[in-house]
Amino acid sequence: MSAQRIALVPGDGIGPEVTAQAVKACDAAARRFGIDLVWEDYELGADYWRITGQVVPPDVEQELAKADAILFGAVGDPSVPPGVLERGLVIHLRTAFDQYVNLRPVKLLPGVPTPIGGLRPEQCDLVILRENTEGAYVGAGGFVHRGGPDEIATQESVNTRKGVERLIRHGFRLALGRRKHVTLVHKANILTYAGDLWQRTFEEVAAEYPDIEVDYVHVDAMCLYLVTQPERFDVVVTDNLFGDIITDLGAAVQGGLGLAASGNLNPTGSAPSMFEPVHGSAPDIAGRGWANPAGSILSAALMLEHLGHPEAARCLEDGVKAVLPRLGAMRGPEMGMSTEDFGDAVAAVIGE
Amino acid sequence: MSAQRIALVPGDGIGPEVTAQAVKACDAAARRFGIDLVWEDYELGADYWRITGQVVPPDVEQELAKADAILFGAVGDPSVPPGVLERGLVIHLRTAFDQYVNLRPVKLLPGVPTPIGGLRPEQCDLVILRENTEGAYVGAGGFVHRGGPDEIATQESVNTRKGVERLIRHGFRLALGRRKHVTLVHKANILTYAGDLWQRTFEEVAAEYPDIEVDYVHVDAMCLYLVTQPERFDVVVTDNLFGDIITDLGAAVQGGLGLAASGNLNPTGSAPSMFEPVHGSAPDIAGRGWANPAGSILSAALMLEHLGHPEAARCLEDGVKAVLPRLGAMRGPEMGMSTEDFGDAVAAVIGE
Numbered sequence: 079m080s081a082q083r084i085a086l087v088p089g090d091g092i093g094p095e096v097t098a099q100a101v102k103a104c105d106a107a108a109r110r111f112g113i114d115l116v117w118e119d120y121e122l123g124a125d126y127w128r129i130t131g132q133v134v135p136p137d138v139e140q141e142l143a144k145a146d147a148i149l150f151g152a153v154g155d156p157s158v159p160p161g162v163l164e165r166g167l168v169i170h171l172r173t174a175f176d177q178y179v180n181l182r183p184v185k186l187l188p189g190v191p192t193p194i195g196g197l198r199p200e201q202c203d204l205v206i207l208r209e210n211t212e213g214a215y216v217g218a219g220g221f222v223h224r225g226g227p228d229e230i231a232t233q234e235s236v237n238t239r240k241g242v243e244r245l246i247r248h249g250f251r252l253a254l255g256r257r258k259h260v261t262l263v264h265k266a267n268i269l270t271y272a273g274d275l276w277q278r279t280f281e282e283v284a285a286e287y288p289d290i291e292v293d294y295v296h297v298d299a300m301c302l303y304l305v306t307q308p309e310r311f312d313v314v315v316t317d318n319l320f321g322d323i324i325t326d327l328g329a330a331v332q333g334g335l336g337l338a339a340s341g342n343l344n345p346t347g348s349a350p351s352m353f354e355p356v357h358g359s360a361p362d363i364a365g366r367g368w369a370n371p372a373g374s375i376l377s378a379a380l381m382l383e384h385l386g387h388p389e390a391a392r393c394l395e396d397g398v399k400a401v402l403p404r405l406g407a408m409r410g411p412e413m414g415m416s417t418e419d420f421g422d423a424v425a426a427v428i429g430e
Numbered sequence: 431m432s433a434q435r436i437a438l439v440p441g442d443g444i445g446p447e448v449t450a451q452a453v454k455a456c457d458a459a460a461r462r463f464g465i466d467l468v469w470e471d472y473e474l475g476a477d478y479w480r481i482t483g484q485v486v487p488p489d490v491e492q493e494l495a496k497a498d499a500i501l502f503g504a505v506g507d508p509s510v511p512p513g514v515l516e517r518g519l520v521i522h523l524r525t526a527f528d529q530y531v532n533l534r535p536v537k538l539l540p541g542v543p544t545p546i547g548g549l550r551p552e553q554c555d556l557v558i559l560r561e562n563t564e565g566a567y568v569g570a571g572g573f574v575h576r577g578g579p580d581e582i583a584t585q586e587s588v589n590t591r592k593g594v595e596r597l598i599r600h601g602f603r604l605a606l607g608r609r610k611h612v613t614l615v616h617k618a619n620i621l622t623y624a625g626d627l628w629q630r631t632f633e634e635v636a637a638e639y640p641d642i643e644v645d646y647v648h649v650d651a652m653c654l655y656l657v658t659q660p661e662r663f664d665v666v667v668t669d670n671l672f673g674d675i676i677t678d679l680g681a682a683v684q685g686g687l688g689l690a691a692s693g694n695l696n697p698t699g700s701a702p703s704m705f706e707p708v709h710g711s712a713p714d715i716a717g718r719g720w721a722n723p724a725g726s727i728l729s730a731a732l733m734l735e736h737l738g739h740p741e742a743a744r745c746l747e748d749g750v751k752a753v754l755p756r757l758g759a760m761r762g763p764e765m766g767m768s769t770e771d772f773g774d775a776v777a778a779v780i781g782e
């Protein structure tokens with residue numbers, strides 16, 4: 079197999095610290111399995127924006143487009159107006175590279191403390207597939223009489239049959255290799271147009287998979303069930319905004335944002351997929367070695383899987399699973415191990 | 431004080447069972463404090479719809495409009511297409527009676543088991559104010575090429591300055607009598623139109639209340655914090671859909687949907703306010719005495735408060751607080767006490 083080119087976008091805050099550990103872990107696995115990974119750094123983020131006035135210039139985007147995958151850290155800094163980097167970089171690349179599946183596992187790993195009393199790892203192992211290119215994220219909307227007493231602000235969710243169907247199909251295919259259960263999460267009793275399209279499409283695709291069990295759960299009830307009965311779920315398909323909301327809750331349930339991984343997948347391969355921890359740039363703890371790189375390393379594992387290296391991916395996961403129980407806390411000085419030490423320990427396990 | 435007329439809409443499933451206990455508790459408090467409450471029953475819900483083809487006929491709506499308050503149970507039955515009763519009754523009355531504040535306390539009561547490990551009652555005492563008449567609940571949207579491969583379904587959230595401002599103002603007024611902290615929950619980095627209106631309005635109102643501390647939290651982060659740090663919050667203001675989602679999560683945190691109360695308030699008094707437990711009709715356990723009436727009784731407490739009887743309201747709360755710790759579980763046969771016994775026990779405490 080020829081070399082695989084990975085574009086590295088460490089970004090701001092704790093982004094560089096955690097991605098450095100993910101690179102370390104990938105390199106350890108690459109050595110072990112004879113995989114040829116080539117890393118190319120892109121210094122995008124707050125500094126780049128302040129200096130150049132651009133978030134992702136077209137030539138950089140063209141280079142990124144040629145990578146086999148993108149490993150992303152986090153963006154966001156108090157010096158940049160909120161939303162600029164998130165929309166200009168994260169949301170922009172998800173859309174520009176047609177990464178229509180945002181895959182977010184919610185898995186409680188053994189030895190990780192969860193806020194949910196008595197929850198056991200075998201009760202919490204689901205995958206949330208969030209539609210990643212449309213819905214309320216399209217930026218459609220407007221103002222009437224802005225700033226006056228009669229102001230109206232509208233915000234539109236736009237859902238296409240194609241967009242909804244391809245996400246749902248991905249969910250059913252994924253469920254075939256898992257516990258064969260797919261749940262649609264929406265708010266169809268209120269969002270009657272968008273919900274109707276989602277429900278109809280879901281039922282039509284489900285009819286092609288008679289062996290897969292399906293159900294429907296309203297997004298409000300989903301929040302309740304994620305906390306009280308996560309074992310109800312195997313594969314969950316949902317829209318962009320609901321997916322954003324329930325995956326943060328899922329991260330809480332599985333022990334914290336620091337542990338949550340994600341892949342922005344373009345399953346057609348027409349452009350690279352992008353892998354990123356669910357957490358943000360956490361400027362409050364940046365540069366102190368207090369960030370947990372597990373989310374980044376687990377995202378890199380999803381990347382290796384996507385690049386055709388399932389054994390290497392498994393090794394990264396096993397490394398994280400071996401090291402996490404040694405931590406005193408999942409974040410901060412109480413971790414009892416620096417970000418870098420965590421990465422070294424994972425790399426050591428992988429090398430064994 | 432002359433008699434206060436309360437329209438009782440027990441509805442479907444467990445609705446009648448739980449509201450009967452709320453009526454019992456109110457009557458006990460009314461006797462104790464010399465309050466004159468007159469109950470008028472309205473048999474709306476699934477049966478009514480099946481027989482008449484109408485959800486709320488105009489003449490019934492006119493009668494309801496004359497009540498001093500409405501005590502609502504729950505609607506929904508497998509025999510009725512999903513959404514018909516919810517939209518035709520609950521959502522319709524919230525809007526028709528301009529009940530623009532949906533007040534939902536999230537309070538962990540002593541002795542109630544919460545799924546959140548180690549959470550103590552003093553860490554969980556917030557009030558979520560959900561805008562209740564607009565946002566994504568207005569039913570705006572449509573289809574293009576419905577049913578075909580090029581179908582597009584749109585769903586619009588409509589937010590007015592007036593609607594947003596009156597909800598936010600209610601939150602600031604409420605915070606004055608509490609811990610003087612108001613949090614805005616939205617997704618302003620993505621929903622840039624609606625979010626901008628909410629943030630601008632929030633900041634303008636906040637400027638009039640220099641003694642009140644404010645902050646802003648994205649809805650996804652809110653889900654995480656509600657589970658891990660509910661003590662961060664005092665009064666939370668948010669839009670209709672986000673409020674729907676985070677209050678179900680809040681209900682989970684405080685021990686279950688069966689315990690969660692709500693008031694749909696029309697603070698101007700131009701039409702009656704409506705009080706309802708956050709739970710649904712739970713047809714699976716209807717008629718067995720397994721429903722927890724706490725949510726309904728606590729909603730009735732909010733009603734008594736709204737009707738100008740704060741001591742009576744306190745008594746209902748104290749009754750629920752006294753009886754809840756005697757339960758073996760918060761719902762189902764394991765409760766160890768029937769729905770009716772729970773109501774009798776609360777009434778007995780109130781009568782003491």
Ligand SMILES: CC(C)[C@H](C(=O)O)[C@@H](O)C(=O)O
Nearest residue numbers: 164165168169322619620650
């Ligand atoms: C940073 C933000 C724009 C982003 C989102 O809303 O998708 C984040 O919350 C996420 O979940 O990846």
Ligand SMILES: CC(C)[C@H](C(=O)O)[C@@H](O)C(=O)O
Nearest residue numbers: 267268298516517520521674
């Ligand atoms: C029944 C349903 C329409 C309703 C809502 O979405 O508002 C319910 O979930 C609630 O929270 O009161």
